[in-house]
Amino acid sequence: MNFLANSIDWGRFGIVLALFFGIALVFAILILIITKVCKVEEDKKVAAILERLGGSNCGGCGCSGCAAFAQKLAEGKGNVADCHSTSKENTKEIAKILGVEVEESEPTMSVVKCCGGVNAKDRFDYIGYKGCSQMSDAFQGGNQVCATACLGGGDCKEKCPHDAIKIVDGVSKIDKSRCTSCGACITACPKNIIERIPRKAKVYIGCSNKCKGKEVLGACSVGCIACGMCAKKCPEGAITMVNNLPVIDYSKCTGCKTCVGVCPRKTIQEI
């Protein structure tokens, strides 16, 4: 210990210490001044909103994440209803924080409007990486004859934050119990065949092909050929034919499933 104590130059040590404190003091004063000059008022609303949002960062609202959406809401630019993964109570609380009225909207879910898959005819044998955006970019919309067929590449499955999508027989199927209708799959699908329908719906049209019957006949064995049977037989008159496709008015639909039975192509799907 004696050796150590003798080898320390206390004079230099003092100089270093003084220098450090001097620099620290100068910078502390500078930082203080800059902080005073550049004061930004923090918004406490953002943290409160973020706490109550769904928190899955699904991107369904169009923002890059829940934090960005909370910021947008606090600035009064966004609409709370754009978020579909926040629970009802929390949505109300957020609306209270923002001081706005939230419209009561019907709970929805997403469905893939195609049931082709293995039933849809291929234009060629595709061997390579299975990915919807890649296939649809490289081959003018994928290797199916039908232009609105589900490619089964799983882009929606990858993007789904709730693990609700499975690929069954080459078609994406959405699990109703898990779907929160966040819309991540809707933006991920390069074919734009995923749509929101009311959660209480019992049936949906499993086809998006707007071509005439003859063309669909050659492309897919389960595609809608626009025969109009469902529209004729629906006891509630809930189905109308628009652009060679049936459209279900879910406010009239009672879920009797008559249409499922009469459809000669088995296009109408039960949930």
Next chain:
Amino acid sequence: MLNTIFMMFITALFVNNFVVIQFLGVCPFLGVSKNTSSAFGMGVAVTVVMILATLVTYPLYTYILVPLGIDFLEIIFFIFIIAALVQMLEKVLKKFVPSLYSSLGIYLPLITTNCAVLGVTELVIDGGSMEGLLGIAAGTWGLGYSLIYALFAGIGFLLAIVMMSGLRERVELYRMPKSLKGFPISMVLAAFMAMAFYVFTMI
């Protein structure tokens, strides 16, 4: 003199590029290169910190540390000063460019201990291996040359990070095996960039 400045430009940008040749400051290089606009902001922020840091550390070293005989403590002093400068820059950015502030996020405080900034401040007082290239003796750079070199070093960083972000933006759109997606492919890209830049060391 013009000749020296030109050689400094070539050296700092290509031959001794701080990121892809000397591998300094790789953390923000990989962290903030996801999109070009924030990468550009980061590059500018690093350049500003480099110049400010050199402006403070060079006189401190030459006129205080060396005469007092405590120049061996340079790294501690320099980190101290850089950290304080970054704190100020953070406050200024938060006030005047909030969008850049939020896009830089955690990487802005990380400039505090960014070895590229520390590297510049160390290099300009030492000169090191660049005596032959620049034609000025090591340790006799003077504040003027030091500041110019710091500016060019910052531009070198800016060049590397903007190029990287451009590449990453493109690659993001491609489908690739899941094991390569995101960060791994960025590392591969960085390696290719470093190899490409390595050609300049033959000058």
